[in-house]
Amino acid sequence: MPAIILENISFSYSSKPLLENINLQVGEGERACLIGPNGCGKTTLLRIASQDLLPEQGKVKIEGTNTEFFQVPAIEDFRGSARDYLECALCPLRNIATQFQDATNQISQGVSAVHAEQRYDQLLALMSCFDIWSLETRLTEVLARLGLRVLTGSGRDRSLSSMSPGERGRLQLAVTLIMKPEVLILDEPTNHLDARAIDFLVETVNKWRGAVMMSSHDRAFIEDTATVIYDMDVALWNELAKATGSSQVTGLYRCAGAYSKYLAEKTSARRKHRDLHAAQQAEKRLLRKHRQEASKIARGGVRLASAEGKAKKFFADRAAATAQRRMRNDD
Numbered sequence: 405m406p407a408i409i410l411e412n413i414s415f416s417y418s419s420k421p422l423l424e425n426i427n428l429q430v431g432e433g434e435r436a437c438l439i440g441p442n443g444c445g446k447t448t449l450l451r452i453a454s455q456d457l458l459p460e461q462g463k464v465k466i467e468g469t470n471t472e473f474f475q476v477p478a479i480e481d482f483r484g485s486a487r488d489y490l491e492c493a494l495c496p497l498r499n500i501a502t503q504f505q506d507a508t509n510q511i512s513q514g515v516s517a518v519h520a521e522q523r524y525d526q527l528l529a530l531m532s533c534f535d536i537w538s539l540e541t542r543l544t545e546v547l548a549r550l551g552l553r554v555l556t557g558s559g560r561d562r563s564l565s566s567m568s569p570g571e572r573g574r575l576q577l578a579v580t581l582i583m584k585p586e587v588l589i590l591d592e593p594t595n596h597l598d599a600r601a602i603d604f605l606v607e608t609v610n611k612w613r614g615a616v617m618m619s620s621h622d623r624a625f626i627e628d629t630a631t632v633i634y635d636m637d638v639a640l641w642n643e644l645a646k647a648t649g650s651s652q653v654t655g656l657y658r659c660a661g662a663y664s665k666y667l668a669e670k671t672s673a674r675r676k677h678r679d680l681h682a683a684q685q686a687e688k689r690l691l692r693k694h695r696q697e698a699s700k701i702a703r704g705g706v707r708l709a710s711a712e713g714k715a716k717k718f719f720a721d722r723a724a725a726t727a728q729r730r731m732r733n734d735d
């Protein structure tokens with residue numbers, strides 16, 4: 405079963421920790437979205453999950469049957485034309501197609517190579533898993549639907565450096581979708597997409613077979629796709645845990661369900677925390693008042709004022725003991 409498993413991940417770019425003890429598991433059919441303020445480490449965590457960056461601590465496990473093909477070359481580091489980029493990125497799939505053709509020829513010619521049938525079966529499974537039969541059709545369709553129709557014809561020879569950052573971003577996204585990885589990792593995928601391209605992406609992501617992990621600032625996109633939200637800003641959840649005496653949240657707060665459910669849960673947590681805080685402050689004021697009154701007891705009442713000799717000492721000691729006990733309880 406395809407899955408992304410992060411165990412106790414910690415990472416920092418400087419002496420200040422950025423990610424601490426992150427644990428997360430995204431299983432088949434789950435679409436997890438990381439939420440948090442700018443700079444909280446969403447991209448960094450996605451880069452760690454896609455094994456583009458090594459964590460300082462912890463383990464990344466990518467489970468599945470065919471996970472080795474999911475790395476797509478980073479377009480910003482690539483020199484050449486759009487065609488070169490596509491050829492390089494899709495090379496693993498084209499290699500499978502060539503090997504499958506060879507294996508088919510061998511079998512049809514009756515060549516009895518060792519393990520020939522077993523090899524044929526393996527390649528056939530890969531051809532189906534990555535939908536390589538329809539690679540060229542999918543390539544044309546995905547490019548067109550992501551607003552890159554220009555690259556379906558002679559425009560494919562355009563150099564990447566002559567393309568806008570938005571076009572390059574869409575090309576890398578197109579390749580990622582065409583590669584059909586069992587675990588799909590997307591960072592801000594709707595950047596540079598128009599409404600129609602976003603609709604296509606929503607449709608594609610929602611049909612994904614495997615595990616999806618992403619980050620986005622596009623609330624409508626998150627609402628339309630995510631099945632689980634991971635909040636990287638755990639301050640509120642920890643304040644609430646402290647106020648209620650529950651255990652602290654480390655790394656991420658998981659909220660299963662749609663984005664709107666997460667928003668409702670967070671609003672309710674904020675309200676609960678505010679109410680608890682107000683109640684605790686009111687109790688604190690009462691205790692302070694009660695404690696101040698204890699000092700009056702220490703000074704004694706009418707009986708201490710009117711007592712003499714041993715009786716005066718008795719009343720004074722008793723008043724002091726009562727006052728001390730009350731103050732201790734209040735503290």
Ligand SMILES: Nc1ncnc2c1ncn2[C@@H]1O[C@H](COP(=O)(O)OP(=O)(O)OP(=O)(O)O)[C@@H](O)[C@H]1O
Pocket residue numbers: 417422440441442443444445446447448449
């Ligand atoms: N290569 C790097 N070297 C040093 N610091 C970096 C590097 N990359 C990112 N950072 C810093 O690490 C922090 C987390 O960055 P990251 O890009 O992971 O955040 P993010 O949550 O994805 O932000 P955004 O919402 O803006 O996309 C930021 O303060 C950023 O400036």
Ligand SMILES: [Mg+2]
Pocket residue numbers: 446447448591619
């Ligand atoms: Mg980011």
